[in-house]
Amino acid sequence: MSKREVLERAGTFIYSNARLLDRKRFAYHFDGGTAEEVLGALRPYQNGDGGFGHALEADLRGPHSQPVATETALLVIREVGGFGSDLLESVIRYLRSITLPGGGLPRATTEVNRYPHAPWWITEQDGVPSINPTGSIVGMLLEQQERTVLIREDWFQSHIDFLWNHVEQGLPGDYHDAAQWISFLQHVPDRERASMHLSRLDEWLTGPSGIETDPLAEGYVHKVLDYAPTPSSYAAKLVSDQEVQGHLDWMLSTQQEDGGWALTFPGTSPAAEQEWRGWLTVENLKILKAYGRLS
Template structure:
């Protein structure tokens, strides 16, 4: 990771620009379009998704970028749901096997949120599962050891008595708050997230991302803004972000990154409405988005920013990363089609 000097936080950025209109290259009217049209970022990504992705990501892509219906997305997601209300079956590609895990369930909530279905009985069912797997302090471990009998990625820790971690609790609580879900489980889990976010001394960028996911939707906005401002200063001071992808040495992974991984402004602020957007100047964010757009591979997908450990998980993760990249670029008004 690049060694970049700390600098004061920039002023709050302007509001998000609207998502650009995206043409459908499968439309009969576009079959004879110029070659450049068929090579748009969206068209290339769509080909990659249909060639490589699971049904869930295919359906999610169709919903997000082609005006698809949310019902098929939820139907595809149901294939990963277990009788205990949690999700398994390698929904999170780095954890294989059928057993429900908090990490899988966190991803399921992200999918439900993306299609506007993160509420009602669905949320109640998930919250009952979260209650059943929480640690004594009311929060979530990343992985429950009693359900591990299948392959997991080397970077996923498996311990006999796993502690509660912000890494999974923060995003889950944040998603439930954003969807105005109220459940008894949330009270203690929210308190845990406040303590963890406000005391975090980050060395792992993924912990910071989890804190931001919580703070972005926390009800107490002044408190959330203060906590986010502190984290933003630490991210810059501790060089947990690459501010200039073209700088010498920017291809090195810093001590705070996963193997083979680097973190850029767009990783922390995937949406311009995020509190983390204020951590970076307009120039820094523009460079980061330029770098993200240029990372699209010749096959249309985006690369996974960490070391591969098995073929299937790597391919499944690439489809998810590709959809996330398109959503980030679109949220900032970058042209996709």
């Protein structure tokens, strides 16, 4: 199948099946769309408290703001270079309001239990800090250059203290933890301290619990392109070009008949599965583009 056919089939899937946000993301990358259009599609997911809900993270179907849905919003904002948008001011207000004593954000609040959700999002109590999604959110806010004054605020510094304490106590438990480590350690200002922990992280990433290098591995595993979605990704240095090319070949081979890609985990409902497929299809196309497989 030609590169053009891969993109055309994926575009048919996106415009036939994906939610508006992912149609706008696809258009931004491949069909002449704009950042403003993506941000406009993101706005309806934001609540009055500044956080995001309404199944922006498709496994959480409730309307209330959640930290992980807000992380998803920040990923979209970063994707289109939108940190200068007024969306960010409201996000900062929300994050400040849910910062826990001693730093850290909760993984989720007990509000998730009132609405349909994936079983792994059951939350037994409020007020428990978690590296996921604190590390990712803090890393993105450290990375952006539009609103750097917030980094000196007490609430933000408490998150940095929390994250240092966390990484110094052990190693990642899984891919989701590792992604938080990478986001934080890549952007935290204390580079000497970060370097020491990045060395430990590299050992974990190249060990048996880290990057899955077999493209045919089944189940809920995280492979080379999950960790290195672009050639400039942190983990790209830890995998060979041969491994990358093998995983790109595998990704192309798994495009479905309808033009999208299937999930590697169970969907919580038909709607959630379809929304995840739209998101994943755009993500996979971005990876293929980054490695020159669509041009």
